[in-house]
């Protein structure tokens with residue numbers, strides 16, 4: 001009996017969400033005197049073996065497949081779960097995880113707890129898990145009956161901890177050709193090179209209509225680059241095609257939970273806040289001191305973005321040159 005985690009790999013290395021999920025899985029296994037097994041693509045570099053070992057993984061299932069479509073991940077996860085007798089399955093609540101987790105739960109006939117943000121607590125009949133609901137305006141504590149469960153964890157909710165296990169077994173999964181193919185086949189993935197994925201970013205610099213037009217985004221990008229941050233925007237900005245839709249955060253866009261969220265020229269409408277209010281530290285820059293974003297911000301600058309941004313970027317660059 002063990003905990004099984006899906007660890008997505010990109011460019012041969014484990015993604016940040018993979019490290020978080022594996023670390024969570026190891027912690028879960030240790031709390032139940034069990035062991036943690038991990039499924040990843042065989043394209044993972046030799047360094048990932050050491051990383052998994054450092055995190056405390058006991059068994060690494062590797063499969064000769066890029067595992068970039070949810071049909072294949074569901075199939076191989078089910079095979080690996082049967083092989084190691086996994087009772088708890090952990091995935092990250094990314095686009096992929098949102099597709100894989102419910103299918104695995106149905107396939108294995110076990111409950112699903114999605115979007116989990118706190119470590120589960122054992123209860124008399126099973127365990128209690130916590131997730132955010134209503135676009136992060138509230139929390140729900142769910143009672144999961146029994147011992148088995150698929151858990152999808154919210155990215156950026158759990159730290160990565162090291163618990164070196166000493167030894168890790170590697171199992172190469174051999175699967176009959178064609179057995180894993182579902183009704184939808186992924187033909188090609190075009191990745192945006194060099195950009196920090198928004199859902200995984202620890203720091204996000206975001207801007208709204210206050211920036212006046214796309215020609216001014218170099219100011220936002222310069223600040224983001226000085227902070228190693230991802231860029232985001234409000235809905236009207238992407239609707240007007242000032243920025244690509246994948247940068248739109250909020251109720252109808254992406255929900256993010258970075259360590260730092262800087263909102264520039266964004267009023268802070270409730271629909272915008274729904275996607276960003278779980279950020280650990282929020283900074284608002286706005287000319288209007290009554291802008292609703294200031295009510296949720298930890299730090300605020302009442303000022304003109306065109307004046308503040310170049311000075312802030314320069315100050316960050318100077319600070320990092322002296323300290324990093």
Ligand SMILES: Cc1cc2nc3c(=O)[nH]c(=O)nc-3n(C[C@H](O)[C@H](O)[C@H](O)COP(=O)(O)OP(=O)(O)OC[C@H]3O[C@@H](n4cnc5c(N)ncnc54)[C@H](O)[C@@H]3O)c2cc1C
Nearest residue numbers: 208209210234235250251252265266267269271272287305
């Ligand atoms: C069903 C529904 C779903 C929605 N979903 C989303 C969503 O997911 N995400 C989202 O963002 N919105 C969403 N919206 C839209 C939302 O209600 C707001 O209209 C939107 O967030 C406003 O965008 P904004 O803050 O960029 O623009 P504005 O509201 O126009 O605010 C611009 C801000 O910039 C400030 N400003 C102006 N000039 C400067 C300057 N030079 N320097 C600094 N500050 C300046 C102004 O004071 C103002 O506060 C949704 C709306 C609906 C009805």
